[in-house]
Amino acid sequence: MKHISSSLCIKTTLIKALKRTCSSCHYRITDLHKIAKIKLNLTAMEKALREILLKAVGSQQPEAVQIEIETPKEESFGDLSTPIAMSLSKILKKPPRKIAEDIVNAVQSLELEVKSSELFEKIDIAGPGFINFTFTKVFLCKELKELLEKHDDFLAENIGKGKKVQIEFVSANPTGPLHLGHGRGAALGAALSNLLNEAGYNVEKEFYINDAGRQVKLLGMSVFAKYKQSQGIDYPFPDDGYRGEYIKDLSEDFRVQGSELQVKDDDTLLKEITDFSYKKMLAEIKKDLEDFGVLFDTWQSEIELYKSNAVQQAIDDLKARGYIFEEDGATWFKSTAFGDDKDRVIIKKDGDYTYFTPDIAYHRKKILKGFDELIDIWGADHHGYVPRMQAVIQALGYPKEHLRVLLVQMVTLLRGGKPVQMSKRAGEFITLREVMDEIGADTTKFLFLTRRSDSHLEVDIEVAKAQSSENPVYYVQYAHARINSIFEKARQEAIGYRQEAIDFNGDLFNDEEMRIVKKLLLYPAMFRNAALAHEPHRITFYLQELAGMFHPYYHKHKVISEDTEVTKARLALCEAISIVLKHGLKILGVKAPEKM
RNA sequence: GCCCCCUUAGCUCAGUAGGAUAGAGCACAGGUUUCCUAAACCUGGGGCCGCAAGUUCGAAUCUUGCAGGGGGCACCA
Structure with missing residues (x-):
């Protein structure tokens, strides 16, 4: 360091x-x-x-x-x-x-x-x-004392001043279980919202449910086909259908649940199966996220946008603003007016909306809710979608910065150094649930936050499972647990430790301790920058560095010794480290254990 | 073909809107435990910051070109 x-x-x-x-x-x-x-x-x-x-x-x-x-x-x-x-x-x-x-x-x-x-x-x-x-040491130690007294108020500068921010993330189609990429988005979204919250923003976390589109229909058709096949009927499986094992499970669950017993025509049955399937998937997604420790404030349904007429209103609004035109029998949004490569169809020749259309309505609704800033977290494969969405924002009269899109790169899973094969078409992919069950939610979240979101991430399951220095999560958590056990011992030895009784003039601290003090005092600046840049990974790095200073220090110096003055000063330093570790881990959504 | 992102140690990656001699973890080699937790610590080797120009007091960082990797370019979602 x-x-x-x-x-x-x-x-x-x-x-x-x-x-x-x-x-x-x-x-x-x-x-x-x-x-x-x-x-x-x-x-x-x-x-x-x-x-x-x-x-x-x-x-x-x-x-x-x-x-x-x-x-x-x-x-x-x-x-x-x-x-x-x-x-x-x-x-x-x-x-x-x-x-x-x-x-x-x-x-x-x-x-x-x-x-x-x-x-x-x-x-x-x-x-x-x-x-x-x-x-001077005197000055630095005075600052340390401030940290000990003010905690979060010292560490987290109020830069948001109550500004309203909405972060939309995960928003996975309810057509299958969450995979690793979703998990990364979830970890980022949750950490970013914690970060901004601590920084004085008023944050709303939203999940957008694509429950109206073609993908949900496809899911229904896939399950429907499986259901028919399970009854010995040779029913064709849709070409782009979903192929995972869970499709079969869904058809089985539907059968067990028994609502097909009344004889119905295929159309009604398909509708019921579709409804049943996506709702079940959505429930599973919610459960996964809950167990992952990621909670949302609001869930916006696409169907609801249609029902409340928001889609039509959005089109009317853009029309009134002069950004809608008809051509070749279709209706277009003039996104080139705001730098997009080409104009975009919003109503197809056949009268259907495109995928883009409800999204326009969705983002318009966000704007109408009066947020000062909108943040979308998308998979990097959607990056081509950014200009047209920002064009919508601008067409509605806001600067394009009003919508900030964070792109999350893919996650590659390694097992013993070798990539685990995934094939979306064959329905073979690693689910968030599997990884969470194997290495734990905390570890998963931490690892997802060890990289900038727009860079590829490799997670080696074997490393993640290791309870050793290979594993950065434990390294940081262990520092916290160790400090706790120092205080445990201090209590046992009845050392009367009180912050306010300590003479913070710095004489009691050696060079290593002063280095740690300076590192601690750096936290507010790091925090501020992380919040402004919307980059929670900076916290992760900082925590690893701080733990990397504490462990060697711990090894070299006894905190509790015969010298009561030095002991108290060191306890104060340890408490400050602990406060900072806890603050950082809380933002990452990772537990700061008392014992390990 | 056009657009976007990436390229830093053997591997995975940081590098704080241009600053002083480019960092960490892992891996590799060797060592540490009568001790507040060894999930820890100590020691060691490691680099044409993809290549080439430009901008300036100064470039891993900004500009342009080139090479390699990834992604995107639908009246699909």
């Missing part, structure tokens, strides 16, 4: 310091930059920079200079650094190191609430002109 950084609050403090640098000249920090690295737009600070830094130069006023603050590569370079002097170098036509000196002098002569010398251990200039800031 080379990158040691500090938390947002430290950054804020530093920013404050830099801001004060130029306070004499109406400088204002405008926007915190959206992503990751906190960049401050210093456009408003231009004048002050000119006064402070350019006085001697007398050149033109620099435009839109940004202060970047980043975490140095080398620990020895300090806790935070800024390349601002290099960025300014060209504009100011001065050597970066000279600019850096001016900035450092300015910062050091500032009157802050905290004296500069109490805040920074040292400020130095390195390399081509980086300014490196190293914080």
Whole structure:
């Protein structure tokens, strides 16, 4: 772990310091930059920079200079650094190191609430002109204390401010069991919703049920054919029918359930079978998700969209807005008006709607519900569908960013290093249920969140089952369990541990402990970035890194010793680690066990 | 043919809207347990960041071209 950084609050403090640098000249920090690295737009600070830094130069006023603050590569370079002097170098036509000196002098002569010398251990200039800031132990430990006192309020910045977000995910056709890909979408959707929730958004999780389309009909026909065949009738199986073993089970279940006993014509029977089948599949999907620990707030039925006339209303709406036209006997949506490759048919020549049409109505309904942001999680094979959906959003008068589509790549399952063959056509695929039963829901979720969602994922069942360091889930959970057992022992030995009684001036912490403290203080910034980027996998990585610092530390140092002061300080550190681990795991939807 | 994504250590992948000497896990080799949990720890070798140009103080990161892999291009869903 080379990158040691500090938390947002430290950054804020530093920013404050830099801001004060130029306070004499109406400088204002405008926007915190959206992503990751906190960049401050210093456009408003231009004048002050000119006064402070350019006085001697007398050149033109620099435009839109940004202060970047980043975490140095080398620990020895300090806790935070800024390349601002290099960025300014060209504009100011001065050597970066000279600019850096001016900035450092300015910062050091500032009157802050905290004296500069109490805040920074040292400020130095390195390399081509980086300014490196190293914080004092006292300051860092004060931050640690904040963490211990405020918990979630310290860790999770409120960036959502109550904004309403809807995340639609899984939305598997009720025509078969959930497979691994669905599982990955489920894990991502749930984690993202936890993440955004913690970040102060108001999140609704929705599952869209495709219960009206051709796929459901096909399911019904498949089961119907199986049913007929089971009665010795030579009935043709539909060409694109579903072929899994579960089709046979469905026909059997239908027979057992006995509603076919009254003699009916085939049409009625087919209808009943279709109805029975998809409802049964949907119930199984719900059960699977529940056992996976993924719960939805709302379930939107496609049939309901038709029944409530939402589909027709959506078409009328788009027509009124001038994006509907007739051609070749079909009705089209003019998606090319918003950058799509071609216009899209919404009512076919034969009068049927296309797959796209209810989806338009669905997304229109989402918009009407008044969300500030819509998020769809789709399989990557649907990526060609994104432009037309965003065209719909725009046609309805919203910017295309109003709908954010996250694509989830396929999951390859390995068993002992070899890919497990899957054939959709033959109905051979690995279900989420199988994997969940074999390796557990927690492990499955964690592994699904160890990669960026848009990159392929390989899951080796043998590795996932291993209870060893091969398995990252246990590694993280074990850190939590270990800390718990330390506290167990502390209780047994009746060590009177109270956070507020601890002297947090940092004298009691060694270098390794300070490294961990800094890592902990980095969590809020990581969290913020993960939320803004909609990337829960960053949490997974962070947790592995933190656990990777704790385990070696644990091995090397006894937390509980004869030295009661040190013991208490170490217990405080352990508690902070535990708080952070728990927070992260909760977002991933993974348990933080007390014992393992 | 057109469009999108990917290419970083033997393998699987990170790389924080361009920064300092590119990281982790696994695998491989060797070692650690009278101990708050060995589901752990320590030591070691590992790299043309696909290739080539460009942009600039500075590129794994941005641009363009090329090669390889995946996906998409329906009045299918």
